[in-house]
Each structure stands twice: as structure tokens, then as C-alpha cells.
Amino acid sequence: MKNPKTAAVFWIACTLAGTVAIACNVPVFRYALERWPADPYELVVLHDGELGPQHLVQITALKQADDRSDKSANFNVRIIEAKASKDRVLLDVWKNRGNSGEPLLVSLYPRNAQEVPDRVVSVHSLSDQSISRVIDSPVRQQLVQRLLSGESAVWVFVPCGDKAQDKAALERLKIEVKKNQEMLELPPQDELEEDELFQPENPIELRLGFSVITLDREDPNESFFIEMLLGSEPDLESLDEPMAFPVIGRGRVLYALVGKGIFRDTVAMASRFVVGPCSCQVKDQNPGFDLLLAVDWDEKLGGAAISEPAKEQTKGPILIEIPTGKK
Helix, strand or coil, rough: CCCCCCEEEEEECCEEEEECHHHCEHHHHHHHHHHHCCCCEEEEEEEECCCHHHHHHHHHHHHCCCCCCCCCCCCEEEEEEHHHHHCCCHHHHHHHHHHHHHCEEEECCCCCCCCCCCEEEEEECHHHHHHHHHHHHHHHHHHHHHHCCCCCCCEEEEECCHHHHHHHHHHHHHHHHHHHHHHHCCCCCHHHHHHEECCCCCCCCCCCEEHHHHHHHHCCHHHHHHHHCCCCCCCHCCCCCCEEEEEECCCCEECCCCCCHHHHHHHHHHHHHHECCCCCCHHHHHCCCCCCCHHHHHHHHHHCCCCCCCCCCCCCEEECCCCCCCC
């Protein structure tokens, strides 16, 4: 949540069904998987002076991992000489981190991620290791596999290191996730088939399912994943509490639940939202931001979908109140 400890309101820009010219009974998570392309990150190689042969090789490897390669990922690569840049953010990065004169790999959130407090995800020296950690990681691949299997949402649990807090929070999360999976229902098949947007053939089964993945803060291979999550809302990096992030579609993180904010009502609210009918097809009017993931979603989906894209946009967002966790 925006203020993870006390926030009672967040933006869910999925408007009431009556505001949409073409009703859509397809669940939010499935519409997001099929119709919401992942927003691109910007990976900037920031340097001063001529690049050496080793750096050029590394930059080539970085470029080969973009959307023109076999292992597609949602990012664009830019090579920028610091003194020629007019971007205040990049100039500040170089001023603070460019003392060694070595090129930097600067990762920036997608420009559509308007709610993140800072465009910068991470700043590291350009190296084979920093490139590989930014592009992909084992847990992100697990996340992709679960989303492509048809899961409604994958909850990414980030422990804080306090065993008692972590155990209690993870147990609460797993109990509520399981409860919602058992209690919630998808729209009846006959209602889906009556929907003007419904397309019956799809390689991925439409099903209701939730799961939890635990992310180790100390795993160096997951360092960029941690940076993406903790940099997405104000103060998350400074909080010494366990966190849970619901992820849907093509890697869209809705928001963070923190500490005792991981409880029955908040988990249920998120679960009902992602399983409910998608009455708002406009991605940017929905909460959250996209993760950088190494996957060609269109190829994996096989070009088939259970829904056609809506032709008309919705009206403005509405506010939905969320119960706070009690300290």
C-alpha cells in the first residue's frame, strides 16, 4: 500500500461494469494475461569517454537480450555519455556514482509506472554479473511459469529476517490464500460464452488458483527482483517487516502488503479483485507496475485468447477502501 503501515485506500481503477460500453465477464487476471503488454524498462549504460573492448562486448550481450532475441524481455537499452545527457536523473546518478569513471548500468522503471516514487530501480557497475542479474533470475522464472500455467495470482512473499515475524506473516498469507482459492468462483461458463468478447479456444486453461513464492532478500541472484519490489512504493526499503506482493497477468504487481497488513481482509480484497469480471480494460487505469521478466508472452500464449480486446475505454477510476492491519 502507499503507506504500508496505515494505508486505508488505494487506487483500483476498475470501474463499475455499468460504465463500460462493452461488458466483459472475463476475469481481471485473465484479461491482464492476454491483453496487457508488459511496460518496458530502460536499461541505460551511462559512461564518460570512450568505451573499452570489454564494455562493448558486455553492451552487445545486453542488447542481444532485448525483444529481438530468443529470450525476450521487456526492456530497452540506451548508451548515454554522461556529459551529453540532459536527463536530470541520470546526471544525478553519475554525479553520485560515477567517480570511478567506469560505465554504470542504470535501471529505470517503465515510464507508465507513474506511482513509483523514483524512476531509478538500481545502479551498478557494468559487468557480466550485473547484466545477468537484471535480465533474469530463478525466482522470476518460477513466477512466469506459474502465471503461464493459468494461476490467478502469485503472491511473492519477502521475509524481513526476523524469524518470528516472518513465520507468522507467511502462515497468515498461506491460510488466507488457500481460503480464497476454495471460496471464490470464476464466472459461470455459460456467462463467459455469452460475452461478446469471449473466444473459446486457448492453450492455457481458465482456472482459479493462487500460490505463494518466497523470495530470499539475501540471495544475490534475486537482488534486482528485490530492488524492483522495494523501490515501487515510498519507504518500503526502510521497513523491517515481512511483505507480500500479489502479481497477475504478465507480471503486474498490484501493491505491497506489509507486516500485520498481511491479513484476512486485505488478502481477500486483492483476491476478489483479480478473480472478478474485468469491467475496466484500460491497463493504465489499474493499480500497480510491471516487473522486468525474460519471456515472450505472445509466443507463450500461442496467439489465442478467450477474449477479444474491448473497443471502448472506461471512465475515471473509483476509490475502494481497504481495511488496515492493526499494529
